[in-house]
Amino acid sequence: MNDARPPQGAQAALRAVRLLKRFSIERPEMSLAELSKASGLNKTTTHRLLRALQSEALIDRNPATGAYCLGAGLMALGVQALASSDLRRRVRPVLRALARDSGETATLEVPVEDSMLILDEVAGRHVVGAAGNIGTRWPIHATSTGKAYLAFDDGCLERLPDKLSPVTPKTMTQREDFQAQIVDIRRRGFAMTVDELEDGFAAVATVIRGPLGEVQGALSIGGPTQRMDAARRAELGSVLCHAATRLNPRF
Amino acid sequence: MNDARPPQGAQAALRAVRLLKRFSIERPEMSLAELSKASGLNKTTTHRLLRALQSEALIDRNPATGAYCLGAGLMALGVQALASSDLRRRVRPVLRALARDSGETATLEVPVEDSMLILDEVAGRHVVGAAGNIGTRWPIHATSTGKAYLAFDDGCLERLPDKLSPVTPKTMTQREDFQAQIVDIRRRGFAMTVDELEDGFAAVATVIRGPLGEVQGALSIGGPTQRMDAARRAELGSVLCHAATRLNPRF
DNA sequence: GGACTTCGTGCCATAATATGAAACATTGCA
């Protein structure tokens, strides 16, 4: 939906944002040199941008090591963003119902860059893989929600990186394979992954649409592959589509 | 702790960040003209920055109205920031214990700009005012945690805005009043507010220190003023100080 | 139904702004 055309005349702002995005769970703290090298920016430039971000509390420093890390201001902005989106609030009760009725874990996800971000999650009855995964991001091509986006959101294919790295042996890595699946997904109304994101994990997903028919997010139900045979996937997929339809303000 | 010296040579980045901060709960969506006026930036400049932010998914647009709002990328960054700070993880069990033992609500807060941000919260036994306040921000001068910061974090006084607007009739609004309190707070080891943030609400708070003695955050216990007479406040304050000490890695 | 306002967007000359090489100050390591 929201394509990202290459802007111009805001290089510094872009660079600053990209610096922030360099941080990850694996690397929550980075030195100036690391950041500079990783982002390809001059050391001085990096330093100046970081200083600016720090003055706005988006960047903090470990007082012991002097390393840079994400700051409290970002937490505030993130929470603000979460609170602002009424999507989460609207979908919350639906997630509960889905989790209750299916016994599996239900999630609400949106695309960010080339991955799917878990916005909200309600664990199912079965206590298997369910954990606080809110905020986790998975490759778009290895998730059921990602596939749903690819099938139903025009222009989402551009989000797919050129190189599709496999997460499990079953992960789809050829762009052509998607073309075939997309037809099925559109006809069926929902997407699925089986052992493609994690071995032993399967999920079904579909998209939520807004008043103008634009895609606002994706719902999924997922659980152990054993419990998710073809018949059950079809059943859950149908439940999912029904829920998504009721979330559409046009109905 | 982290003072914000005026940076230079990163104007564009700063302006972009400040645009993001213009959004609030009351105004989750704004038009270009509004943002431009509110931030004092030229319309063209505002537009260019917003475009850049949008391309990075920090800004999104309401497809129906075309209004700007905070984007999913910010949620991702915010969650990332929350996950990165091990502060929350470390303090979580302590909050639980505090809430359990006292029956009141315990929070973990950090300063952002001129307010205190609730990073985490565990509701007490009594179901009174406890709600999902994580992400809420309160004026630094009207909160117990804010006072604790003012007393124990050098240079935090600079965070105090010149004009201290009263939140309730009891809110302290004179800078001089703080000077007197700060001495008491330092000797006592914890700060308190009674009916200053909300009528009928009282709380005690103290700070958590890191390995170098630097202030990392603030803990609070709060509840209805009726239950929080002077004796109980002293008792809870003592409990709080004990908990804060145990959180210090030097012990 | 036409004149007017307000909105987002594109263009472009200007100079203010951000840039990066180099040098400096500190700290940790050999």
Add this chain to the structure above:
DNA sequence: TGCAATGTTTCATATTATGGCACGAAGTCC
């Protein structure tokens, strides 16, 4: 003690961001 790596500051340069202006579209008021 010397070496290497770090974060930090300075400064001349031109790249980059700026904002005035103009355009098309959508909405509003007579």
